[in-house]
Amino acid sequence: xxxxxxxxxxxxxxxxxxxxxxxxxxxxxxxxxxxxxxxxxxxxxxxxxxxxxxxxxxxxxxxxxxxxxxxxxxxxxxxxxxxxxxxxxxxxxxxxxxxxxxxxxxxxxxxxxxxxxxxxxxxxxxxxxxxxxxxxxxxxxxxxxxxxxxxxxxxxxxxxxxxxxxxxxxxxxx
Amino acid sequence: xxxxxxxxxxxxxxxxxxxxxxxxxxxxxxxxxxxxxxxxxxxxxxxxxxxxxxxxxxxxxxxxxxxxxxxxxxxxxxxxxxxxxxxxxxxxxxxxxxxxxxxxxxxxxxxxxxxxxxxxxxxxxxxxxxxxxxxxxxxxxxxxxxxxxxxxxxxxxxxxxxxxxxxxxxxxxxxxxxxxxxxxxxxxxxxxxxxxxxxxxxxxxxxxxxxxxxxxxxxxxxxxxxxxxxxxxxxxxxxxxxxxxxxxxxx
Numbered sequence: 001x002x003x004x005x006x007x008x009x010x011x012x013x014x015x016x017x018x019x020x021x022x023x024x025x026x027x028x029x030x031x032x033x034x035x036x037x038x039x040x041x042x043x044x045x046x047x048x049x050x051x052x053x054x055x056x057x058x059x060x061x062x063x064x065x066x067x068x069x070x071x072x073x074x075x076x077x078x079x080x081x082x083x084x085x086x087x088x089x090x091x092x093x094x095x096x097x098x099x100x101x102x103x104x105x106x107x108x109x110x111x112x113x114x115x116x117x118x119x120x121x122x123x124x125x126x127x128x129x130x131x132x133x134x135x136x137x138x139x140x141x142x143x144x145x146x147x148x149x150x151x152x153x154x155x156x157x158x159x160x161x162x163x164x165x166x167x168x169x170x171x172x173x174x
Numbered sequence: 175x176x177x178x179x180x181x182x183x184x185x186x187x188x189x190x191x192x193x194x195x196x197x198x199x200x201x202x203x204x205x206x207x208x209x210x211x212x213x214x215x216x217x218x219x220x221x222x223x224x225x226x227x228x229x230x231x232x233x234x235x236x237x238x239x240x241x242x243x244x245x246x247x248x249x250x251x252x253x254x255x256x257x258x259x260x261x262x263x264x265x266x267x268x269x270x271x272x273x274x275x276x277x278x279x280x281x282x283x284x285x286x287x288x289x290x291x292x293x294x295x296x297x298x299x300x301x302x303x304x305x306x307x308x309x310x311x312x313x314x315x316x317x318x319x320x321x322x323x324x325x326x327x328x329x330x331x332x333x334x335x336x337x338x339x340x341x342x343x344x345x346x347x348x349x350x351x352x353x354x355x356x357x358x359x360x361x362x363x364x365x366x367x368x369x370x371x372x373x374x375x376x377x378x379x380x381x382x383x384x385x386x387x388x389x390x391x392x393x394x395x396x397x398x399x400x401x402x403x404x405x406x407x408x409x410x411x412x413x414x415x416x417x418x419x420x421x422x423x424x425x
Contacts, residue, residue: 045220047390054392055214072391075360076348081396098391099360144352147341 043098043117046072051120052096058168059084070168071095073102073115076144078135082151082171086160091125103139106152112138127154217281217388219272221361229271229300237305240298243290252309253319257372257414261321267307269364273388274299282388311368323371326411330404334412337405347400350409353393356419362390371414378406 046052052072058080060068067089072079074097085091095104097117105112106125113123137148153171163169219225241248244262248254252263262270276282277291278299294302313322326334341349351357354366366374380386381398389395398406412418 044222047216048218048220049213053213054216074391074393076352077346077393077396079392079396081346081400142352143358144341144348147343147346147348149343149346151346 039120039122040118041096041120043096046096046098051094054079056168058170059163060168061163063165066090066092068092068094071104072098073104073137074098075100075142076137076148078104078137078148078150080170082153083135084153084155084160084169084171085125085127086157087127087130087154088157089126091127093123093125094120095123096120100141101139102137102141102148105136105138107134107136109133114139130154130156215281216392217272217276217390218279219275219362219390221268226268226361228296229268229303232267232297232300232302232304234301234304234308237301237303240294240302241305244302247286249317249319251314251317251319252306253314253317253321253368254370255318255320257320257323257370258376259370260373261319261368261370262306263309264311264368265306265364266359266362267303268362270306271299271303272362274303276388282386321368321370321414322416323411323414325415325417326408330408330411331417333405334408335417337401337409338412338418345400347397366413367418368416369413369418371410371412374413375406375410378410382406 041050041052047054052070057070057072060070062068067085069083069085069091071083071093073095093113095113095115096119097115099117101117102115103112104115104121109125109127111123111125113121115121131154133152133154135150135152137145141148151171161169247256247259248262253261273282274287274291274294277284277287278294280288291299325331337347338350341347341352349357350366353360353363356365356367359365377386378398378401381389381394382401384395387395401409
């Protein structure tokens with residue numbers, strides 16, 4: 001047995017394991033930050049310009065029927081407070097934080113999205129049947145963390161309102 | 175001449191290039207216009223380090239001279255005699271600065287305050303804000319102030335103190351004290367401990383009706399909409415009677 005070769009092999013395996021580990025534990029890696037440069041956003045001026053201005057938040061329906069949800073997590077609220085999505089359609093979630101680290105979780109589902117200030121977190125969600133889910137923050141974010149909850153409403157596809165371009169949907173449309 | 179020709183693309187004369195540029199620009203403008211509405215901006219204030227430095231660099235003595243104009247409504251000691259006008263004594267300077275800045279840019283509406291704020295320069299704003307932040311909040315029996323109003327009825331006080339201390343997790347209402355103090359403050363958020371009840375109620379209702387829409391990322395518009403009418407009254411009574419200085423007390 002060539003011990004030197006074995007040592008190199010073991011070390012290589014360990015280093016390779018670190019890559020998925022950083023993704024799994026969501027460790028901040030400068031290289032990944034560089035590669036994700038297009039997902040950067042200034043947390044202090046979300047309300048002034050760009051994707052997260054207040055009239056762009058909520059559910060957007062593209063011309064091809066795709067559904068995008070944009071949200072802001074902040075101390076101690078998710079904005080908009082209740083989101084409306086159609087069932088059986090892949091939903092593209094884009095969320096960012098205005099202050100601290102939050103974690104958006106839909107109770108009763110497998111989805112748990114970590115939200116970091118300065119970065120747009122993306123997720124693909126799909127809900128097979130209509131229903132209502134509680135949305136909670138699963139990362140301690142400050143004094144009001146335990147009341148940081150909101151709702152997600154899944155409605156049948158035919159009941160989902162037809163959104164014009166520029167129009168954003170939330171639970172008030174239902 | 176020959177070298178010039180060699181540099182250009184073969185078959186692309188300048189009129190053709192120009193036409194292409196026109197088509198591409200017009201097309202992108204049209205596509206861009208159909209996709210999005212004009213942005214709704216709640217407030218031009220963004221809490222960058224430069225903004226905070228500019229807002230907190232005021233001269234309180236000069237602010238004292240400027241504040242003679244504010245005395246008529248906001249009181250000589252920063253406590254107003256009418257309960258619909260806010261008390262400013264001892265309030266965080268960034269909180270008052272943001273409101274003045276929003277009055278100046280017409281992001282918050284007020285017939286009285288918009289022209290006054292527009293007449294102040296950026297330096298005046300920082301100075302007057304520094305003065306009010308330094309005013310003490312002790313009780314002065316000689317002062318004509320409306321502040322500690324009669325105590326609310328006990329059921330209202332209990333409701334309000336629960337909302338202030340714990341919020342309502344079931345509806346997703348965070349506790350008031352996690353931003354408005356005394357447990358924690360966020361930048362630019364006013365303390366409510368010495369605020370007039372009718373003013374608090376008026377602002378909660380204005381936020382709920384979207385008549386006031388200058389909260390950055392709309393926390394107050396969201397929360398005020400979630401509160402019931404009774405809860406808004408209870409909170410206003412609680413703060414207006416001075417109980418907000420020690421939330422959790424029902425008497």
